[in-house]
Amino acid sequence: MAVRETVETVDEVGKYKYGFFTDxxxxxxxxxxxxxxxxxISAKKDEPEWMLEWRLExxxxxxxxQEPSWAKVNYPEIDFQxxxxxxxxxxxxxxxxxxDEVDPKLLETYEKxxxxxxxxxxxxxxxxxxxxxxxxxxxxxxxxxxxxxxIFCPMSEAIRDYPDLVRKYLGSVxxxxxxxxxxxxxxxxxxxxxxYIPKGVRCPMELSTYFRINEAQTxxxxxxxxxxxxxSYVSYLEGCTAPMRDENQVHAAVVExxxxxxxxxxxxxxxxxxxxxxxxxxxxxxxxxKRGDCRGADSKISWTQVETGSAxxxxxxxxxLRGDNSVGEFYSIAIxxxxxxxxxxxxxxxxxxxxxxxxxxxxISAGKSSNTYRGxxxxxxxxxxxxxxxxxxxxxxxxKCSAHTVPYIESKNPSAVLxxxxxxxxxxxxxxxxxxxxxxxxxxxxxxxxxxxxRDVLQQLPMEFAVEAQKLxxxxxxxxxx
Amino acid sequence: MLEIKDLxxxxxxxxxxxxxxxSVGTGEVHAxxxxxxxxxxxxxxxxxxxxxxxxxxxxxxxxxxxLRAMEIEERAAAGVFLAFQYPIEIPGVTTMxxxxxxxxxxxxxxxxxxxxxxxxxxxxxxxxxPLNVSEDMLKRPLNVGFSGGEKKRAEILQMALLEPSLAxxxxxxxxxxxxxxxxxxxxxxxxxxxxxxxxxxxxxxRLLNHIVPDKVHVLSAGRIVRTGGKELAHELEExxxxxxxxx
Numbered sequence: 001m002a003v004r005e006t007v008e009t010v011d012e013v014g015k016y017k018y019g020f021f022t023d024x025x026x027x028x029x030x031x032x033x034x035x036x037x038x039x040x041i042s043a044k045k046d047e048p049e050w051m052l053e054w055r056l057e058x059x060x061x062x063x064x065x066q067e068p069s070w071a072k073v074n075y076p077e078i079d080f081q082x083x084x085x086x087x088x089x090x091x092x093x094x095x096x097x098x099x100d101e102v103d104p105k106l107l108e109t110y111e112k113x114x115x116x117x118x119x120x121x122x123x124x125x126x127x128x129x130x131x132x133x134x135x136x137x138x139x140x141x142x143x144x145x146x147x148x149x150x151i152f153c154p155m156s157e158a159i160r161d162y163p164d165l166v167r168k169y170l171g172s173v174x175x176x177x178x179x180x181x182x183x184x185x186x187x188x189x190x191x192x193x194x195x196y197i198p199k200g201v202r203c204p205m206e207l208s209t210y211f212r213i214n215e216a217q218t219x220x221x222x223x224x225x226x227x228x229x230x231x232s233y234v235s236y237l238e239g240c241t242a243p244m245r246d247e248n249q250v251h252a253a254v255v256e257x258x259x260x261x262x263x264x265x266x267x268x269x270x271x272x273x274x275x276x277x278x279x280x281x282x283x284x285x286x287x288x289x290k291r292g293d294c295r296g297a298d299s300k301i302s303w304t305q306v307e308t309g310s311a312x313x314x315x316x317x318x319x320x321l322r323g324d325n326s327v328g329e330f331y332s333i334a335i336x337x338x339x340x341x342x343x344x345x346x347x348x349x350x351x352x353x354x355x356x357x358x359x360x361x362x363x364i365s366a367g368k369s370s371n372t373y374r375g376x377x378x379x380x381x382x383x384x385x386x387x388x389x390x391x392x393x394x395x396x397x398x399x400k401c402s403a404h405t406v407p408y409i410e411s412k413n414p415s416a417v418l419x420x421x422x423x424x425x426x427x428x429x430x431x432x433x434x435x436x437x438x439x440x441x442x443x444x445x446x447x448x449x450x451x452x453x454x455r456d457v458l459q460q461l462p463m464e465f466a467v468e469a470q471k472l473x474x475x476x477x478x479x480x481x482x
Numbered sequence: 483m484l485e486i487k488d489l490x491x492x493x494x495x496x497x498x499x500x501x502x503x504x505s506v507g508t509g510e511v512h513a514x515x516x517x518x519x520x521x522x523x524x525x526x527x528x529x530x531x532x533x534x535x536x537x538x539x540x541x542x543x544x545x546x547x548x549l550r551a552m553e554i555e556e557r558a559a560a561g562v563f564l565a566f567q568y569p570i571e572i573p574g575v576t577t578m579x580x581x582x583x584x585x586x587x588x589x590x591x592x593x594x595x596x597x598x599x600x601x602x603x604x605x606x607x608x609x610x611x612p613l614n615v616s617e618d619m620l621k622r623p624l625n626v627g628f629s630g631g632e633k634k635r636a637e638i639l640q641m642a643l644l645e646p647s648l649a650x651x652x653x654x655x656x657x658x659x660x661x662x663x664x665x666x667x668x669x670x671x672x673x674x675x676x677x678x679x680x681x682x683x684x685x686x687x688r689l690l691n692h693i694v695p696d697k698v699h700v701l702s703a704g705r706i707v708r709t710g711g712k713e714l715a716h717e718l719e720e721x722x723x724x725x726x727x728x729x
Contacts, residue, residue: 431571452574
């Protein structure tokens, strides 16, 4: 199909500024970003007008913003006009028909991670009809969630079906004008997930399994919103241990969490996007804005992340501790190998009384990579008796990598108690020799030692992922020694 | 089991072992004694394949094979075990996990089936009991915050589990009080078998009261200066090294 046709389509969409234009043949918006592209995306998703306006407002703001440069990462300048901002999910015809058509290297990694065959198909994007059990599994889950009153659906569906909830909470944690990438995301977000847990409901399952099966193809501008109403609980897992390939180099996701009074949200991420090759060629640039708002008293938000992929990672999952006695937690493992660059950390903003936060960060750098922890603990004037404990540990594998720790601590209330501990260590030759004398190969020894180093954080992951994450740690460090 | 012929070893360009010849038969226990700096620990590292120990001359045959051609972990899987003088701390890795990873790595290398969690647990409990290794100790990160006695017991537990053909015990008595020494020695003695050889490296004779060797060698300045039966150890205890070394 000619590009020209697509361009014409976009022109048409432009004309139907206020209409709901559903019947569009083209599957891809033309290259570049302008108001027409945004109208195209919005129309493609059959969005109501308020949503389109919201996107356009974000776009206009974005035009006035500068790409941030304070992070300790280096990458060539990104030409935002030289990218596609919308392409429909691949149709079944374009997908591989069976695992035989999938890159054997990818399958090898699945094998190492111990991912069951049926899930391998899903992850490799094999056409849905070839995956016999997925539909029934998903249906079972859906029924269970519905019974509990939990809403869990694609963001685009939520915008249509639950506009009141979406309008109330979308952008309420990460405002449209928040930062360059978040604003871009607000303008062009492709899809993502929406979760609402009603008052007093404990979500009957980890939202991980379901997610893994259904949301493998999320696109480059993901938008997620999770609202836990009073006294509710949910545990959510994003991403998966299996390597994710994507042709789009720039990813800018936004995740917003809202915990109302007495609610708890546990959000776990395993990020394994393509990191580029051993020479630092290719790889995803991952610019993510994740923030949770402990809006009600006695609420709790806990972030756990295992970051092993991407060429460039720019990511600071944060907690706004607004409600009195609210609790924020951040547990992180960030692994960089070869030429990967990671600048990640968290922000804990203490606003309410008796708020407490805990930060455990484990950075592992290998190869020629650079790994930075950047964190802010801020205690505002009215935050009586705020507490924070921060522990930042860096581990170096080899002698060509680097680790940096950049903690910012601000306290405007004298009653605050803030603790910060930091260590940097190396895997010692003694430790390697000891492990190898017991029969472990060198890479196996490194994997075991690094897993030991990360133990406090791995324990925070949902059970079924902890095992996979452990293996992932080993796989990420392959080729880092010897 | 082990044939060492005219072994010369350099560390950082300096010759530490200057022509060692030693033959350890299957099922035999040999003690290597000697003053500090005589090259005892060097010998243990050379046998286990540690980097930085350059063999400039001589050969080491283990079960008839050239040990030098094997990697550290290959030697381990083939049954060479070193009980460390100073066991290394492995933070965050529980003793249990470490033991399982090691055992299964060796089994895998030998083409044997890996043990599942249930079978492994049964095996560990069976081996841990006599060594006074508690459940609590198994759940703690290996050697981290262990007392001297705990560390040595953990070493012997690994040996019991991995069932090596050739065990090199490097100063296993160091840092042990009398009671701990007894537990550890009993553990080692329980592992004596007609198809397992041991090299017991020690500075003092007292360990050899508990682990009675078949042969005793005295190492001095990189050479074996005397070889004898268990009575040689007693002689050393009375006269000290000076007489023998100078002789």
